[in-house]
Amino acid sequence: xxxxxxxxxxxxxxxxxxxxxxxxxxxxxxxxxxxxxxxxxxxxxxxxxxxxxxxxxxxxxxxxxxxxxxxxxxxxxxxxxxxxxxxxxxxxxxxxxxxxxxxxxxxxxxxxxxxxxxxxxxxxxxxxxxxxxxxxxxxxxxxxxxxxxxxxxxxxxxxxxxxxxxxxxxxxxxxxxxxxxxxxxxxxxxxxxxxxxxxxxxxxxxxxxxxxxxxxxxxxxxxxxxxxxxxxxxxxxxxxxxxxxxxxxxxxxxxxxxxxxxxxxxxxxxxxxxxxxxxxxxxxxxxxxxxxxxxxxxxxxxxxxxxxxxxxxxxxxxxxxxxxxxxxxxxxxxxxxxxxxxxxxxxxxxxxxxxxxxxxxxxxxxxxxxxxxxxxxxxxxxxxxxxxxxxxxxxxxxxxxxxxxxxxxxxxxxxxxxxxxxxxxxxxxxxxxxxxxxxxxxxxxxxxxxxxxxxxxxxxxxxxxxxxxxxxxxxxxxxxxxxxxxxxxxx
Numbered sequence: 384x385x386x387x388x389x390x391x392x393x394x395x396x397x398x399x400x401x402x403x404x405x406x407x408x409x410x411x412x413x414x415x416x417x418x419x420x421x422x423x424x425x426x427x428x429x430x431x432x433x434x435x436x437x438x439x440x441x442x443x444x445x446x447x448x449x450x451x452x453x454x455x456x457x458x459x460x461x462x463x464x465x466x467x468x469x470x471x472x473x474x475x476x477x478x479x480x481x482x483x484x485x486x487x488x489x490x491x492x493x494x495x496x497x498x499x500x501x502x503x504x505x506x507x508x509x510x511x512x513x514x515x516x517x518x519x520x521x522x523x524x525x526x527x528x529x530x531x532x533x534x535x536x537x538x539x540x541x542x543x544x545x546x547x548x549x550x551x552x553x554x555x556x557x558x559x560x561x562x563x564x565x566x567x568x569x570x571x572x573x574x575x576x577x578x579x580x581x582x583x584x585x586x587x588x589x590x591x592x593x594x595x596x597x598x599x600x601x602x603x604x605x606x607x608x609x610x611x612x613x614x615x616x617x618x619x620x621x622x623x624x625x626x627x628x629x630x631x632x633x634x635x636x637x638x639x640x641x642x643x644x645x646x647x648x649x650x651x652x653x654x655x656x657x658x659x660x661x662x663x664x665x666x667x668x669x670x671x672x673x674x675x676x677x678x679x680x681x682x683x684x685x686x687x688x689x690x691x692x693x694x695x696x697x698x699x700x701x702x703x704x705x706x707x708x709x710x711x712x713x714x715x716x717x718x719x720x721x722x723x724x725x726x727x728x729x730x731x732x733x734x735x736x737x738x739x740x741x742x743x744x745x746x747x748x749x750x751x752x753x754x755x756x757x758x759x760x761x762x763x764x765x766x767x768x769x770x771x772x773x774x775x776x777x778x779x780x781x782x783x784x785x786x787x788x789x790x791x792x793x794x795x796x797x798x799x800x801x802x803x804x805x806x807x808x809x810x811x812x813x814x815x816x817x818x819x820x821x822x823x824x825x826x827x828x829x830x831x832x833x834x835x836x837x838x839x840x841x842x843x844x845x846x847x848x849x850x851x852x853x854x855x856x857x858x859x860x861x862x863x864x865x866x867x868x869x870x871x872x873x874x
Contacts, residue, residue, distance in 0.1 A: 405430075405459035405544075406691045408552060409535050410467040412437050412579050414444060415684075416452075417691040418459060419671075426696050427672040430457045433684035441534070445541040452542075455676075461547040464535035465694055466703055468552040469580040469596035472498055472526040475629075481514045490524055498526050506532050506549075510700040512590045523591060525551055525701050532703050546712070549703040552690040553584060553594060559693030560639060561589040563669045569636035572623065572660075576601040576642035577687040581615070583622045585635060592633060593626040601643030602685065604650075612653035619658060637661040641669075642687030667692050789839055790815045790868065797833035801826040805861075813868040815840075820859045824848075827862050834866055842867040 404426070405418045418430035432451050436444050452458070474497050478489045486509075494507040507526045514520040532549055539546050560573045566589040575582045579600045585593035597618045604611035623635055637660055644650060644664045655662040667689035668681065681688055704712075787809040794817055798804060801823035808816040821827045827846050834843045849861040 403460050404695050405462045406465050406550075406555070406694045407462050407535060407539060408465040408467055408691060409436065409444075409538060410470055410580075413577075413686050414448065414538070415686060415688065415691060416448070417688055417695055418457060419695040425672070427674060428668065428677050428692070428695065429674050430455055431673075431677040431680040431684065431688065433680070433686050441537055441541065444538060448538070448542060459544055461545045462539050463547050463694060463699075464532075464539060464549045465552045465555060465691060466525075466527050466532060466535070466549055467580075468556070468582045468594070468690070469598070470527065470531045471551065471553075473553060473594045474524040474526070475512070475521065475592060475594065476524070477519045477521050479519055481518050481520050483511075486511065486520055486522060490522060493524055494526055497524070500528055504529055506703045506705060508701050508703055512592070521592075523701075525703065527703055529705070532705065536705075536708065546704070546708065549705075550694060550699045551701040551703065552694075553582065553591065554699040554701055555690035555693035555695075556582060556584055557586055557589065557591050557693065558696065558699070559641070559667070559689045560586050562671070562693065562696055563641075563665050564639060564663075570633050572619065572626075572635045572638045574619070574638060574640045574642075575687050575689050576604070576640065576644060576647075578602045578643065578685055581618070581642075582690070583619070585626055585633070587633060592631060593622070593629060595622050595625065601646050601687075605646050611647065612650060612657070615650070616654055616657040619654065623658070635660065637663065640664045641667055641689045643685065646685075671696055787815070790866065793837050793839045794830075794834065794866075797830045797837070799823075799826045799830070802830060815866045815868065817864040817866065818849075818861070820861045822854075822857050822859050824860055824862070827864070831864055834864070839869060840866045841869045 402422065403418070403420045405416065408415045412435065414432070414434045414436045416430065416432035417428060419426045419428045421427050432448070432455075434444070434447050434451065436447075439447075474493065476493070478486050480486050480489065490507075490509045494505065495502055498505055505526055506529055507524065509522050509524045512521040512523055536546060536549065556573060556575055560568075560571065564571070568586075570585060570587040570592070573584050573586055577600045579598075579602055581597045581600050583593075583595045583597070584591050599614070604615060607614065619638070626633075626635065638654065638658070640651065640654070640662065641664065645666075651662050651664050667687055668678070671692050673681065702709075787807075790809070791807055794804065794807065794815070798819075802819055802821045804817065804819040806816075806818045808818070810816065824846075831843055831846055834840055844865040846862045846864045849863055851858065851860045853859070
């Protein structure tokens with residue numbers, strides 16, 4: 384398993400967080416389905432299906448399963464296929480590394496050593512149980528033949544159910560024990576009595592340290608009632624001895640039996656007396672809520688649902704999903720993400736377009752309103768502008784008349800008895816032309832000098848003599864003086 388696969392597993396499948404969880408397990412004898420709904424803190428088993436499938440083909444199994452699910456009105460959102468523990472090779476061992484990639488390489492070699500099948504015929508995965516300060520890690524390696532895994536997958540696909548992943552029943556049994564007895568229990572040998580098989584696992588602090596499957600179950604023990612306790616005790620003793628040889632310095636302190644224990648009422652005392660260890664029993668749904676129809680179905684099933692109940696209520700790290708299916712699922716997830724992202728982008732573009740179109744429509748309406756107002760007010764504005772020009776002309780004319788009067792007063796004030804003014808002409812370019820006669824021209828020059836110093840004139844031209852004539856006993860000269868008013872253009 385690569386880092387990418389591990390990341391996919393952790394991110395893509397979290398049954399403990401789902402509202403609905405469905406687990407399916409199939410071996411040569413039974414097909415079991417367990418469905419639970421509700422949050423992981425308040426999970427309730429609502430559907431239990433147990434079908435005998437010995438000697439049946441896939442088509443017959445699917446037909447029976449469809450009928451059972453139709454009767455219960457059941458359609459799962461996704462299915463976890465739990466690979467049976469007795470059809471899976473499990474190895475728990477220590478490796479001299481704490482690096483994930485190094486452990487992966489070591490496990491790859493171990494997988495080939497621990498199976499008689501070719502590498503392309505098996506599916507394997509591993510999980511790191513714990514690591515110690517010395518740099519060693521304890522690993523659980525899972526190896527299964529592809530035919531075992533693919534059978535469950537074929538059933539799920541034939542039912543039209545979406546596959547979540549392929550997990551491992553043993554992880555479910557460990558999760559069931561932890562949820563039932565608590566993680567702080569001392570090392571315990573957990574025994575699950577199924578119909579035709581028995582699974583044994585040593586659990587400490589919620590982690591498995593030893594596993595073994597034996598090829599008989601509750602149905603076999605019931606059929607051999609007289610020898611049943613001895614047969615089971617023998618296998619339990621062998622398992623305890625084998626665990627002691629592991630050299631883990633862990634001693635089993637008690638035994639927990641689950642599964643079909645109600646079919647063997649004296650089994651607990653017999654095992655306890657034979658092995659001299661405390662023995663407790665617990666029903667598969669000891670700490671899990673079960674609806675009444677599901678409880679009745681489980682009671683009649685004569686199989687154990689402890690492992691499946693653990694997978695329903697907890698999470699798992701093992702994933703035996705074939706690589707092509709895993710990649711297909713990953714591509715589907717990415718496609719869904721891309722489609723969702725594309726829809727969001729399209730929605731965003733639609734919203735932006737709507738905003739732009741709305742703004743353009745409002746601008747167009749405003750422009751049309753402004754155009755109408757312009758057409759309506761243009762004649763009034765033109766008339767007002769014409770009136771303003773007329774007012775300006777009148778104002779200038781009035782101002783000019785005022786300036787002309789001031790100029791007359793100023794010229795009169797600076798004239799003398801020797802000067803007789805004949806006319807003052809006010810021109811359009813703000814010039815005042817003074818015409819008169821004088822018997823003493825120096826007085827005219829004095830007047831011009833005074834006018835130059837006046838505040839009313841910007842410039843005063845030198846007087847021009849027009850004509851000289853005799854008037855009675857004196858000589859007189861006509862003259863013309865041009866004065867430019869202040870503010871006039873003198874260029």
